[in-house]
Each structure stands twice: as C-alpha cells, then as structure tokens.
Amino acid sequence: MSEINLPPEQQECIKAVDIDRLYKLVDQSLYNEEPSALRELCLEACGEYIAAQLRAFERALSVHAKAKSAKKRAGTETDVRRAGGALISSVQQMRERVETEEKEGHLFFVDDHVMQPFCSSNNLSVSISFRWRVKTSDPWVYGNAKFTHQYSPTPPYHSYPPKRKQSTADEVRKRETEVYREWDHLRRLALHSVKDFFKQGGSGDDIPAQFNAKPGSCGGGLNNHSLRFWG
Structure with a gap:
C-alpha cells in the first residue's frame, strides 16, 4: 500500500x-x-x-x-x-x-511498502526502511528504524452491553480488526515521521534503530506526536 x-x-x-x-x-x-x-x-x-x-x-x-x-x-x-x-x-x-x-528523492527515500503482520498481538511494531545521502555525488546510505507500541484497547464511554452475546469467533474477528486498525495507524505515523524528519534536514544517522511510541495524554493511544523521535 x-x-x-x-x-x-x-x-x-x-x-x-x-x-x-x-x-x-x-x-x-x-x-x-x-x-x-x-x-x-x-x-x-x-x-x-x-x-x-x-x-x-x-x-x-x-x-x-x-x-x-x-x-x-x-x-x-x-x-x-x-x-x-x-x-x-x-x-x-x-x-x-x-x-x-x-x-x-535525490537525497532521501522512505520505502512505504510495509508488510502487514500475521499475528494479532497487542505488542505492535513497524519497521521502516530508508536511504539517504548528504549530496547527490555521495553514495547511498541505507537504514532501518523499528517503531513499537503497546496497544491497550479501552472500552468506549457510554457504551451499552450488546443485546446478544457475541460468539467466540465474532469476538476474535472484532479484536483482530481493532488490532490491525491500530497497527495501520502506527504504520502511517511511522512513515510520515521519518519522511518529515528528512524533509526538515535531518540526518539518517540520527534516526534511532528502535523507538517506542509516546502514548497520548488522552486514553494512552497514538497521536500525531507519538512517533516524533527528535526534539
């Protein structure tokens, strides 16, 4: 994608x-x-x-x-x-x-083709590959950054119990959908974070090999600043 x-x-x-x-x-x-x-x-x-x-x-x-x-x-x-x-x-x-x-693209490229995970664990991670160079005459330097996030789903406020109890299969599908939605959010944030860093003149040497997402103040989920790994 x-x-x-x-x-x-x-x-x-x-x-x-x-x-x-x-x-x-x-x-x-x-x-x-x-x-x-x-x-x-x-x-x-x-x-x-x-x-x-x-x-x-x-x-x-x-x-x-x-x-x-x-x-x-x-x-x-x-x-x-x-x-x-x-x-x-x-x-x-x-x-x-x-x-x-x-x-x-003459100075940096962030690969946005990220493989979808096969598991539905709440321990989410996304690996972003990129390349960069200081001048067009320099050779390309390749790097990879892993962004992680501990997903903690919280029940929505003012929710009502379902009229009929869901089957185990329905519950599993619902959970997998929620986990994938959160992972996809993590993926998009990670890609934009790395690209924004390069666009602002950042060096690939300063991109951490691994970065844990900063939970938002409201509900502990991801927001636009969760993967900002620079000051």
Missing part, C-alpha cells in the same frame, strides 16, 4: 498532462455538455485525487446537460465551471507534488 510516495507510473501520467490542453478541453466539455474530450489526457490514471475531481466534473456536466430553464442552466453552468477549476487545480497540485518528490 502506497502511503507517502506516488507510484512511478502515476508520476509519469501526471507529468504527461498538458495543463494548457486541459484548460481547453474543460471549456470544450462545457460547450459540448459532455466530457469525452478529456479522455485523451488519461486523467483516470493520475491517481484517486485527480480521478475524484474528474468524476465530480462529469457529474456537474451531466446535471447541466439535463437542465432546461435558463435560470437552472445558469446555476448548473456555474457548478460546471467550479468543478472544472477544481479538476485543473488538482492536476496542478499533484504536478507540484511530483516535482517535490523527485527533488527530495
């Missing part, structure tokens, strides 16, 4: 979009009242964010094409233009992200 890095094929699709052409095709789609002209840009392959904005634009176009009265069409045309602007903006934002990731 990709978390902090855009897949290479997605990056190439985003870079291939001609922004000027996109502007023209959005206007053409409004004029034709249907979005087929946009297909040449392969926006669906540019990732979920852009694809979602494309679907929103298509829905707005569909509503506009069905509108009859002048008053209604004026309103739906405004919605189409707004959705088209959001679509163009999403491509521009993702283009900037690609440029940033490529620039950062």
Whole structure:
C-alpha cells in the first residue's frame, strides 16, 4: 500500500498532462455538455485525487446537460465551471507534488511498502526502511528504524452491553480488526515521521534503530506526536 510516495507510473501520467490542453478541453466539455474530450489526457490514471475531481466534473456536466430553464442552466453552468477549476487545480497540485518528490528523492527515500503482520498481538511494531545521502555525488546510505507500541484497547464511554452475546469467533474477528486498525495507524505515523524528519534536514544517522511510541495524554493511544523521535 502506497502511503507517502506516488507510484512511478502515476508520476509519469501526471507529468504527461498538458495543463494548457486541459484548460481547453474543460471549456470544450462545457460547450459540448459532455466530457469525452478529456479522455485523451488519461486523467483516470493520475491517481484517486485527480480521478475524484474528474468524476465530480462529469457529474456537474451531466446535471447541466439535463437542465432546461435558463435560470437552472445558469446555476448548473456555474457548478460546471467550479468543478472544472477544481479538476485543473488538482492536476496542478499533484504536478507540484511530483516535482517535490523527485527533488527530495535525490537525497532521501522512505520505502512505504510495509508488510502487514500475521499475528494479532497487542505488542505492535513497524519497521521502516530508508536511504539517504548528504549530496547527490555521495553514495547511498541505507537504514532501518523499528517503531513499537503497546496497544491497550479501552472500552468506549457510554457504551451499552450488546443485546446478544457475541460468539467466540465474532469476538476474535472484532479484536483482530481493532488490532490491525491500530497497527495501520502506527504504520502511517511511522512513515510520515521519518519522511518529515528528512524533509526538515535531518540526518539518517540520527534516526534511532528502535523507538517506542509516546502514548497520548488522552486514553494512552497514538497521536500525531507519538512517533516524533527528535526534539
């Protein structure tokens, strides 16, 4: 599962979009009242964010094409233009992200493909692999950091006992789901923590080989500061 890095094929699709052409095709789609002209840009392959904005634009176009009265069409045309602007903006934002990731990738890379654990123990851990260098002429240095967390589930406040007692199998599945959800939270926090450290100019030499999560003050769970291993 990709978390902090855009897949290479997605990056190439985003870079291939001609922004000027996109502007023209959005206007053409409004004029034709249907979005087929946009297909040449392969926006669906540019990732979920852009694809979602494309679907929103298509829905707005569909509503506009069905509108009859002048008053209604004026309103739906405004919605189409707004959705088209959001679509163009999403491509521009993702283009900037690609440029940033490529620039950062010359000096560091955090591998966000982390294997899901097979056990459901409350002793959670995530290992993050990375590489870095000070200058582009330097050889890569590879490292690994292990982040651990003792999961202590607490019953929600104002909870009511179930009307019917759960079976043992249902209880096991529920517990496994809760443990995995907490592990996935740990995974995402660990990835962002390591990447943020590098983005702020940190050295891979200063990343600890192992770091125990700092429990939050409310309930002892994980929060955005739990895996901040630097001052």
